[in-house]
Amino acid sequence: MKRFAVIGCGFWSQYQIAAWKEVGGVELVAVYNRTKSRAQAIADRFGIPKVYDTVEELLDNEKLDFVDIITDVDTHEKFTLLAAGKGVPVICQKPMAPSLEAAERMVSGCKKAGVPFYIHENWRWQLPIRALKQKLDEGIIGKPFRARITYSNSFPVFDNQPFLAELEQFILTDIGVHVLDVARFLFGEAETLYCQIAKVHKNIKGEDVATLSMKMKSGMHLTVELSYASKVEHDRFPETFIHVEGEQGSIELAPDYWLRTTTREATVAKRINIPYYPWVDSRYEVVHTSIVEANRNLLAALNNEGPAETTGKDNLKTLKLVFAAYESAKRNAVVEIK
Template structure:
């Protein structure tokens, strides 16, 4: 590349700092601007991470700065308009999840963006946590056998109990009509597909434990995969983890195959226990940097690498719609209390 890609971020809320910090470590890019309706928040974030320009108006940003990529870190209801503003100017897009307030609007975003000659990726960073990349290599090498039996993940966040639930970090969680699956479960839908392949059907029980919020904060979801494997996601944001940092791995995982088991612990340790043998720890690199093992950096580096090399993204818009289809099936299952088949 003759010059670095110029990037601007729109949105200076809680999660934006992870995006901005990660961009500053990617040598192929230059982060030139931050935009937010709240000038004070934009200025503070820019000052912290040495970003030269701030804006409060997206049109002014797009008209005045010659940017290659727009990183959208705003609320889901703004994504359609922001994506189109960028696409109409030939600007490539990386967009945070949730992609849209509804499945229909998410499909509209993808369909309309596909009419333009630009690159588009959803910022689904969970699968980029280093433990999942390591676990994927173990599964692909048949480290616990050639047949996957099951995945079990237990999540207890402890940030959603009491009258002040979510107020200190993401207060908008309190009024979201859909919470646990829409905001958190979507990560695990994508990660389970990354590890185990396509989903055949789902069954879900969802409920609200904290009466001060609007949406569901607890649930158990059963995934049945085309391969014959199964997964259980057992999660709530109300009860607490015993982990010193519940937001590192967000829980613990057990994966069983016909040759043994893989375990992920709260501190990021990954172990393998082959049948008839003792549990042993797998050596790999993971650090408590940025967010959840530096997954934001890993994803954004993937975006840049694929852009430069003209390779497909792991989380393209079209690919991500399958996650949202499964998300909708989970809500349907919980409402109707029956197994819902996923269209193949």
């Protein structure tokens, strides 16, 4: 049984904690929040024995096998390095850091301390995306040469997370981190990237639309479309639509989790069922259920039962794409990914 603490009791913590309870094999012994009353509310709801309003005190007083950091991005480096300094393995919410330099310090700091460092990146664990990956690996459509990943909807994301409207960099650091991780998961690493961004909502600071064109090291072409300003027919927040063309056919992850595989012989369609958990917000169904599988993978790594897919070192490659996208948009130029 692994003992752990949650650092941060904001919007996502309730789902992260519920997902840990679903996985089992862990004991949540303490929570931290800078506003102690919020931490107490989470503790009361989930039966957590200890509550803290300073991370230092929590780390000094508790014997932990890991921490799960679910705070705002500007605190990730500080809390990660504090835990690493105590020899405590770290799981950190995405995005890892507000800059590539901070992320590199986090990775190197944990390596120097000799503690595992993982990023809680759940998007790739959505069952429809895993099913598409399986079809790709089976080789049914041959070698992919072109693909498109679309995350475009008009969901009022700022209503339940108003802080997002205050971010100077928004959609690429928020949903873009998820989708670019999926891109790497499905298609490998990028060679070059070109990006354009736009702000459609007038009452926000950052961009809410981004369009990226990438040439992958495999030679395939990939387009990524991101938007929280798109009023479209299939307005299916928070679904990700994916279309892959290969030498022998195509695969499409379509609205309502339909996976369609097309070859010269036929089109075969299958709807991917999403498991039900009573704590899931139905609006976030496919996202919240993926937290369970992400946690399961990270716990297996902590138990030395298998590798973690989303280590800090690996996630650095995703962050490089995010900040390369901002650089490309600023310069209106193609950026080489090194």
